[in-house]
């Protein structure tokens with residue numbers, strides 16, 4: 001009996017079972033000068049390039065199973081682009097659609113993509129260059145994944161969760177009169193932030209094997225709007241600065257993919273620093289601080305015991321915002337006044353756009369996909385399709401059975417802002433922009449936690 005056991009142990013190729021392979025690549029997606037940029041309630045046309053915008057891909061393989069993580073330097077992913085890219089990826093690499101997670105860094109200095117609502121007119125997304133960018137994007141995403149897939153080499157993964165609590169700020173504030181102020185932190189009437197931030201800076205680092213392992217890729221996760229650069233030039237915003245610092249530390253071949261966390265109500269504006277600027281220099285400062293938080297904790301990088309990548313996804317229908325006929329009439333009036341040149345505060349305009357979109361789509365289901373990918377007991381990555389309030393991300397992390405949980409928002413499409421339940425009564429910009437009804441965010445949390453538990457014990 002002992003002899004047979006010995007024979008069995010020898011004859012199974014244990015050294016090879018469980019070998020992790022990684023490939024990483026990045027492809028330029030910078031649109032030409034003249035392309036309208038996203039992230040404003042007006043047409044803002046690109047007149048130059050500060051940083052090239054990139055589609056970055058990391059393919060993970062073990063025991064014949066693969067998964068692909070994609071990060072795009074754009075304001076959001078859209079469902080049609082994700083569906084088209086996943087189809088091309090399946091054709092070119094054999095990686096099944098549910099094993100591909102595509103997220104956006106949320107840079108506000110990248111091209112606008114048509115969303116099929118009134119925002120398209122407001123932002124110039126109907127213009128030819130925006131349409132061309134959108135039409136060409138799936139192919140560029142697929143190219144990044146195919147190149148990463150072609151570069152698979154034996155690798156090791158390690159991860160850490162650093163913290164940086166002085167760089168991001170909840171942008172909703174309680175005011176002296178009891179109302180909720182949006183972006184009002186520097187007002188003398190602001191009392192305190194109305195919600196938390198998430199100080200986690202997650203990092204997963206991939207290197208080759210052998211005596212001098214080559215740095216291959218990093219996946220970095222932090223929750224904060226990428227609204228630092230502004231202006232009219234294409235830029236990856238602060239996530240591009242993080243990637244530059246990682247390249248300086250580990251070599252220019254390193255592909256650093258940044259996924260933005262649940263930052264629907266979190267940005268970089270420090271209420272106690274009125275002189276804080278914005279622009280490329282401030283983006284460099286912020287990116288450097290976040291990279292440094294990871295570098296400070298670098299000695300704590302824990303090797304991951306990896307397994308064949310697992311993926312689970314669930315698509316479900318969310319309840320739409322409830323609107324009255326009176327709201328529709330008012331929104332129509334406001335919109336026509338805007339078209340004649342009248343200016344409105346952003347929350348007022350956002351509300352009108354959302355009411356009219358809700359009216360136009362009231363019979364169409366509001367579909368959302370939640371996805372989880374894991375390749376180790378110690379790390380799972382959750383994707384959520386929208387601008388998710390930080391409270392919801394914190395709830396997922398708290399209930400996750402994994403040691404580290406990264407969350408990529410604006411991933412696999414976007415349904416817009418997703419506030420937590422209590423924020424609905426508080427109102428203001430994100431709430432009046434939200435297409436989904438109260439309770440939708442908590443549906444995301446439940447779905448994510450359920451998938452995390454399933455994937456932890458397949």
Ligand SMILES: [Zn+2]
Nearest residue numbers: 106225264387
């Ligand atoms: Zn946003």
